[in-house]
Amino acid sequence: MTTELGLPSPRGGTSRDPARPADPRLVDGFGRVATDLRISLTDRCNLRCTYCMPAEGLDWMPRSEQLTDDELNRLIAVAVHDLGIEELRFTGGEPLLRRGLEEIFSAASALEPRPDISLTTNGIGLARRAEALAASGVNRLNVSMDTLRPERFARITRRDRLSDVIDGMAAAHAAGLSPVKINTVLLRGVNDDEAADLLEFALTHGYQLRFIEQMPLDAQHGWRRTEMITADEILARLEERFVLTPSDEDRGGAPAERFVVNGGPATVGVIASVTRPFCGACDRTRLTADGQVRTCLFATGETDLRAMLRGGATDAEIADVWRDAMWGKKAGHGIDDPGFLQPARPMSAIGG
Numbered sequence: 435m436t437t438e439l440g441l442p443s444p445r446g447g448t449s450r451d452p453a454r455p456a457d458p459r460l461v462d463g464f465g466r467v468a469t470d471l472r473i474s475l476t477d478r479c480n481l482r483c484t485y486c487m488p489a490e491g492l493d494w495m496p497r498s499e500q501l502t503d504d505e506l507n508r509l510i511a512v513a514v515h516d517l518g519i520e521e522l523r524f525t526g527g528e529p530l531l532r533r534g535l536e537e538i539f540s541a542a543s544a545l546e547p548r549p550d551i552s553l554t555t556n557g558i559g560l561a562r563r564a565e566a567l568a569a570s571g572v573n574r575l576n577v578s579m580d581t582l583r584p585e586r587f588a589r590i591t592r593r594d595r596l597s598d599v600i601d602g603m604a605a606a607h608a609a610g611l612s613p614v615k616i617n618t619v620l621l622r623g624v625n626d627d628e629a630a631d632l633l634e635f636a637l638t639h640g641y642q643l644r645f646i647e648q649m650p651l652d653a654q655h656g657w658r659r660t661e662m663i664t665a666d667e668i669l670a671r672l673e674e675r676f677v678l679t680p681s682d683e684d685r686g687g688a689p690a691e692r693f694v695v696n697g698g699p700a701t702v703g704v705i706a707s708v709t710r711p712f713c714g715a716c717d718r719t720r721l722t723a724d725g726q727v728r729t730c731l732f733a734t735g736e737t738d739l740r741a742m743l744r745g746g747a748t749d750a751e752i753a754d755v756w757r758d759a760m761w762g763k764k765a766g767h768g769i770d771d772p773g774f775l776q777p778a779r780p781m782s783a784i785g786g
């Protein structure tokens with residue numbers, strides 16, 4: 435069932451690899467178990483971050499290709515009931531652009547056992563929706579913000595909307611969607627002098643800041659390893675103003691390496707996918723808005739669950755094909771391999 439991107443895949447029945455153990459969970463050949471499902475609700479976005487997509491946007495996925503709410507709810511139920519998924523993180527594109535998303539969250543929060551539900555958003559429109567999101571079952575939010583300066587925000591996202599994002603965070607915090615986490619990507623010569631200011635802002639407001647190393651997932655393939663700001667650089671910049679000590683809390687499968695700030699209790703995180711990869715502890719599986727399972731952000735193949743749904747497959751058949759897909763997950767993302775190929779899907783269509 436795993437296909438190269440762009441090729442149609444046949445409707446499959448059960449296709450169990452004989453080497454795969456009879457474990458109902460999403461185990462892979464390296465002993466990892468996926469319990470965290472990242473779901474992209476849409477590939478569309480109302481910002482145009484330079485490290486993510488071009489100014490003119492992308493050819494958005496036709497609506498007919500996107501999973502309907504019923505299809506998505508069914509896959510989520512299979513993931514929780516049959517595959518042992520414990521956490522759902524909704525993302526995109528910009529997830530708040532998906533109509534009816536509160537109903538999707540309500541359906542997910544009614545599942546038993548109830549999964550943990552979180553959302554990664556750019557924060558546009560969040561201020562007026564935070565209460566409804568909390569009421570629909572969302573537990574926590576990550577809001578992306580790369581700068582505290584409006585003119586820089588406009589340069590990075592190509593939209594002048596910084597105040598919406600800051601208001602959105604405050605509304606989320608007030609609605610109890612805590613801890614509010616901030617995701618920041620630093621770009622050389624653009625906002626890399628703001629690391630400490632951003633941490634100061636997060637500490638003042640009771641938010642948790644996490645820096646994400648820039649990854650080769652932009653639609654325009656403009657990423658250069660020599661240009662990216664590394665975890666070492668981020669930490670050095672923070673240490674000019676703060677005392678950081680590595681957190682001794684068990685990181686588990688969490689992508690962020692955490693550091694205690696000035697003796698605690700506040701922490702700051704660094705997601706160093708490029709320079710300090712954490713693939714060995716990965717507990718994630720991904721579902722795109724058009725119903726493709728991806729075993730990794732950097733996977734070059736996908737497994738088509740939408741074709742199965744639309745072809746009349748049973749829940750048991752879908753679950754088994756998902757297990758097979760995860761069994762074939764690679765050991766690591768391979769960014770450092772000489773033959774590394776950036777995936778055809780950009781981050782905005784995978785779900786970051």
Ligand code: SAM
Binds near residue numbers: 527576782
């Ligand atoms: N639109 C939402 C947002 O921006 O939060 C959700 C989707 S976005 C793809 C998820 C996260 O991926 C954001 O925090 C964004 O900054 C990050 N991101 C996007 N492109 C990236 C890249 N090339 N490298 C590292 N992080 C990236």
Ligand code: SF4
Binds near residue numbers: 483526528578
């Ligand atoms: Fe949109 Fe998020 Fe990509 Fe920015 S990072 S363009 S907000 S999907």
